[in-house]
Amino acid sequence: xxxxxxxxxxxxxxxxxxxxxFDAGQFFPTITAEQWAPYRQRLAGWAMDTAANNLVFPMQxxxxxxxxxxxxxxxxxxxxxxxxxxxxxxxxxxxxxxAFTETGxxxxxxxxxxCTHMHNDHVGWNTRWDNGRWVPTFPNAxxxxxxxxxxxxxxxxxxxxxxxxxxxxxxIVEQGRAQLVKNDFALxxxxxxxxxxxxxxxxxxxxxTSRGQEAVITGDLIHSPVQCLEMEWVPxxxxxxxHAAATRxxxxxxxxxxxxxxxxxxxPSPSFGRFVREGKGFWFEYLKG
Numbered sequence: 001x002x003x004x005x006x007x008x009x010x011x012x013x014x015x016x017x018x019x020x021x022f023d024a025g026q027f028f029p030t031i032t033a034e035q036w037a038p039y040r041q042r043l044a045g046w047a048m049d050t051a052a053n054n055l056v057f058p059m060q061x062x063x064x065x066x067x068x069x070x071x072x073x074x075x076x077x078x079x080x081x082x083x084x085x086x087x088x089x090x091x092x093x094x095x096x097x098x099a100f101t102e103t104g105x106x107x108x109x110x111x112x113x114x115c116t117h118m119h120n121d122h123v124g125w126n127t128r129w130d131n132g133r134w135v136p137t138f139p140n141a142x143x144x145x146x147x148x149x150x151x152x153x154x155x156x157x158x159x160x161x162x163x164x165x166x167x168x169x170x171x172i173v174e175q176g177r178a179q180l181v182k183n184d185f186a187l188x189x190x191x192x193x194x195x196x197x198x199x200x201x202x203x204x205x206x207x208x209t210s211r212g213q214e215a216v217i218t219g220d221l222i223h224s225p226v227q228c229l230e231m232e233w234v235p236x237x238x239x240x241x242x243h244a245a246a247t248r249x250x251x252x253x254x255x256x257x258x259x260x261x262x263x264x265x266x267x268p269s270p271s272f273g274r275f276v277r278e279g280k281g282f283w284f285e286y287l288k289g
Contacts, residue, residue, distance in 0.1 A: 002270050004287070006261055007210025009190055010065045011217075012103050016076035016096040016125075018058035018269060020049035021087055027055060027223070028233050039226050047225050047268050055224055057266040059121050061096070062217050063103050064208065066190050069111045072138060073206050073217050074265065075168075078124025082163050088120065096125050097137075110138040112187060115145055116219030116265075117200040118153045119237060123168040134171040143172045144193075147180040148202040196221040196251060198244030199237065205251075215261035222248050223266045229281040252282045261287070 003012035024036065044050045064071040076096045083089045100107070116122055126143060127134040136143070150169070157165040172178045183204050186192035193204040199220045206217040221244070222228070223235050231248045234241040255262060256275045264271050264284065273286040 004261060004272055006208050006215045007213040008067050009208050009210045011215060011263060012063040013271060014061045014063055014099045016059040020052060020054040020056045022055040022057050024053050024055050027235055029236055031233055043226060056268045058269060062263060063105060064191060069187055070105060070109055071112045071114055071191060072110050073114045074116055074122040075125035077121050078168060080129040081124060081167055083120055107138045108140050110141040113138055113141050113143045114206055116205060117203045118149055118169055120164045123164055126168045127171050134167050136172060136175060136177050142179045143177050144181050145178050146183055146202040146204060149200060150180060152201045196247050198240050198247040200239050215263060217263040218265050221251055225267055225284050228283050256282055
């Protein structure tokens with residue numbers, strides 16, 4: 001288990017899985033083998049399985065403990081859920097809850113679940129299957145959803161059914177556990193959403209400030225370290241690619257070479273580090289120790 005202290009706030013990674021099973025060509029469908037060539041060796045063995053041409057993405061959430069609140073940021077893939085991706089479909093491992101138990105916090109002790117956005121791998125453990133229905137995994141928590149994000153996904157769900165909305169979002173709304181917020185919503189003076197739209201219509205990262213120290217949990221504004229250098233590369237799931245690329249660049253400009261802990265949600269373990277300048281772009285310098 002890896003955790004870091006930011007002032008009085010403790011941030012703990014909760015990992016559901018970490019394996020090289022995202023085909024690079026499918027994930028970045030417009031990027032050619034020639035464009036990948038300069039980076040393959042640099043990513044080999046930790047961020048990319050070069051033999052299989054697969055990227056390594058951890059599926060993880062973060063437990064954030066402040067003096068006043070116990071918060072979960074994103075809830076991974078979930079179990080017993082119908083998903084297109086074979087490794088996500090109808091899983092029964094309970095891996096996320098097992099990892100969560102190791103933190104010493106019980107699900108009923110969580111006060112808030114902060115959802116950066118509503119893709120499959122960020123809302124899955126919002127709910128669990130119990131006696132024939134979906135119930136909140138964190139039964140006493142308020143689930144903080146972007147009002148704009150929820151509106152977009154519920155409308156899309158009406159037009160084209162979205163399994164993750166059906167099983168992991170709407171049950172939270174229907175059971176009165178959702179709190180709809182704007183993208184600058186704050187929990188006291190230590191934890192707040194930070195707008196990083198583009199990947200989805202109202203994607204949000206989570207900014208933490210305590211005793212003069214800062215951290216940001218990225219969510220999906222960036223997926224792979226290669227995007228530090230190639231900010232314009234378009235991953236398949238980006239809703240608004242030009243906006244997403246501009247958001248990535250602005251985010252790295254904002255936090256580059258500052259004493260701000262970046263918790264990169266899909267960067268390979270240990271996922272904690274900071275952005276530094278490299279050439280015309282940036283790189284991710286992992287935290288030592």
